[in-house]
Amino acid sequence: MLDEFVLDTAVVRGFVDRVRDAVAGADAPEEACASIRPHFVELLADQAWLPDEYARPAPESGMGGGIGQWLLFRAGDGSLSLFSLVVPAGAETPVHDHLAWGLVGLYRGTQDEEVFRAGRDGLELVEQRGLVPGDFYALLPPANDIHRVRTTSDETSVSIHLLTNDTGCVWRHTFDPDTGAQQPFRSGYVNVDCTPEG
Ligand SMILES: [Fe+2]
Numbered sequence: 206m207l208d209e210f211v212l213d214t215a216v217v218r219g220f221v222d223r224v225r226d227a228v229a230g231a232d233a234p235e236e237a238c239a240s241i242r243p244h245f246v247e248l249l250a251d252q253a254w255l256p257d258e259y260a261r262p263a264p265e266s267g268m269g270g271g272i273g274q275w276l277l278f279r280a281g282d283g284s285l286s287l288f289s290l291v292v293p294a295g296a297e298t299p300v301h302d303h304l305a306w307g308l309v310g311l312y313r314g315t316q317d318e319e320v321f322r323a324g325r326d327g328l329e330l331v332e333q334r335g336l337v338p339g340d341f342y343a344l345l346p347p348a349n350d351i352h353r354v355r356t357t358s359d360e361t362s363v364s365i366h367l368l369t370n371d372t373g374c375v376w377r378h379t380f381d382p383d384t385g386a387q388q389p390f391r392s393g394y395v396n397v398d399c400t401p402e403g
Pocket of ligand 1: 301
């Protein structure tokens with residue numbers, strides 16, 4: 206499979222190049238995240254590069270609640286993806302994991318994020334925080350990998366995700382926050398297909 210630049214622009218290509226340089230030059234995900242950080246800050250601050258079509262909710266989405274997951278780029282070998290997640294006002298994702306490290310940052314609107322940890326008696330809420338545009342966090346499994354986000358603004362929120370897998374197409378999990386019971390979950394993308402085996 207070849208790299209797929211769904212949004213084929215100089216900004217996206219430049220960002221992906223910098224991310225690949227950072228990953229190649231790092232010994233650990235923490236180190237790669239630190240190198241990517243300034244480029245991610247720049248991407249979140251630039252309100253011009255994301256066309257409106259990738260900032261729209263999606264009525265028939267895998268996440269439910271009209272939440273749109275729009276692929277912008279993915280690596281041919283499944284080692285990297287860049288996508289926008291569009292969450293309408295008042296909507297929230299299921300509690301879910303990602304199974305890969307990466308960075309998630311808020312681009313528009315405001316969100317609340319709840320981070321969970323798998324405990325002996327189900328899930329334990331370990332952190333709750335509010336996010337405004339420009340805020341971002343690292344997912345570094347097994348830490349911080351299970352969460353739920355909810356839009357708190359009147360406007361639809363848009364977050365930008367850079368993850369080291371093909372997040373929309375891998376089989377991951379949703380969780381019942383009360384019991385910790387997990388379900389297999391593949392969110393898909395609104396605008397591209399996954400292969401049947403994922
Ligand atoms: Fe997530």
